[in-house]
Amino acid sequence: MAEYSGWIIRNGHITANKFTELFDMLQNAARKSGLEVKLVKHHELVPVIENGSPVLKGKYSNEKPDFILFWDKDVRLARHLENMGFRLYNSAQAIENCDDKSLTHQVLSKYGISMPKTITSPLLFPNCDLTDFTFYQYVEEELGYPFVMKEVYGSFGMQVYLVRNHSEFMEKVNQLKHKPHVYQEFIQSSSGKDIRLHVVGDEVVATMMRKSESDFRANVTNGGKMYQYTPTEEQAALAVKSAKLLGADFAGVDLLFGENDEPIICEVNSNAHMKNILSCTGIDVSEFIMDYIYKDLEAKR
Ligand SMILES: Nc1ncnc2c1ncn2[C@@H]1O[C@H](COP(=O)(O)OP(=O)(O)OP(=O)(O)O)[C@@H](O)[C@H]1O
Ligand SMILES: [Mg+2]
Incomplete structure (x- = not known):
């Protein structure tokens, strides 16, 4: 037993x-x-x-x-x-920190973690409408076109948008104004390309690169293809450090590539899917998670 x-x-x-x-x-x-x-x-x-x-x-x-x-x-x-x-x-706090992309960036911003310039949307109550657009002028000045808009709750890249000009911006603002979202610098050097690192405890246990020819989002659900990838020490260290700062026992960390290939945090998933990484690398991350839990229970006995 x-x-x-x-x-x-x-x-x-x-x-x-x-x-x-x-x-x-x-x-x-x-x-x-x-x-x-x-x-x-x-x-x-x-x-x-x-x-x-x-x-x-x-x-x-x-x-x-x-x-x-x-x-x-x-x-x-x-x-x-x-x-x-x-x-x-994972703990409730870790899940909350990861699930809300705005919160993820806020928590990490206390520790100087490399990430795209990110602006949080202003709260608009459901029964109110926008009365002033000055805020959006600041967003345009800070980020320039194109930039990225993301709903803070989203998966599979489905709530991530590239905004190319003022009219697209205003259209998206109108669609998202009542939902929390962020405006974010577009990391052009990483367009259609990212890496997913599965962290368990202090270790990166599996990594893949995702590349899409047809979309700026590298997600497999959007047509991204998966490739085996060995992370650099810098990439692995950033992934482990970010997962830890968010309080996660395990996480799927997405990193972008800066202009000189320096790693930039895109997002951290507390409940990352493990089927794609298994078919890409043959590594079953769930085994590492269960081993981690077992060892942690033993240590606390
Ligand atoms: N600021 C950015 N600059 C360039 N590309 C980006 C940026 N943010 C996101 N992307 C691209 O869009 C994809 C989806 O974004 P993100 O990972 O934040 O959303 P998601 O829907 O939560 O994805 P997941 O299903 O992995 O949880 C990323 O994998 C990346 O390829
Ligand atoms: Mg992602």
Whole structure:
């Protein structure tokens, strides 16, 4: 019998196949590492604050897992579980820091990490409209065209846009004005090209380069192709340092290439997919994650 039993929490409302594969990978890896795991849907857990204290109701209310692999972005549920004393991989704070791209840059900006010049959009309440456009003149002056606009919550490159001129800018502002987003310097030298480094603990365990011939976004979902890649020491160090500063036990870090190939942080994913990196490199990152959890539990015993 396994010494430790844990939960893998997933978002129960996502049914896409690529997620099913991911959870199969994680469950197999757990077994190999000697961990017993149960797949738990987030909505099967009912986080109740009762008599001033956090408790769990619902199907699993009587269970006490030794660890929780939190593979969802429901940071409120994550924090509730932490308040109950559970150890989460990744922590609620790490997931929040990574999931909100604006927050990612803000946290890293305290440590002089190399990243594109980034401007956070001003809050516009849902029942209000824009009354003044001066802010946008500053954005144009700071960044020049073209620049990048990104919704702070986004995946697969789907909420990342290249803005080429004033009319495109105003059109996008109109579409995104009620959603938090950032305006960002376009790293031309990295157009259609980035590297994804999977960090687990203090180590980069797998890396690939992604290149697209047809789009400035290198994401595989946008037609980017994957290539095996060995990171330089500088790239690996930047990826590990950034993941750590964000509080992540493990992360998928995207780096861009500066004009002299210097690494620049694009984003950090707390819940990075692992199927693409497996087919590109043959490396199963989930095995490193489960090993890391096992060793961490042993160290804290
Ligand atoms: N400032 C930038 N300059 C140049 N290219 C960029 C910039 N920001 C993003 N990109 C390109 O767009 C892609 C998508 O951006 P980003 O990784 O921030 O978004 P995402 O949708 O969260 O991606 P993922 O699915 O990897 O989480 C990047 O992989 C990169 O190729
Ligand atoms: Mg990305």
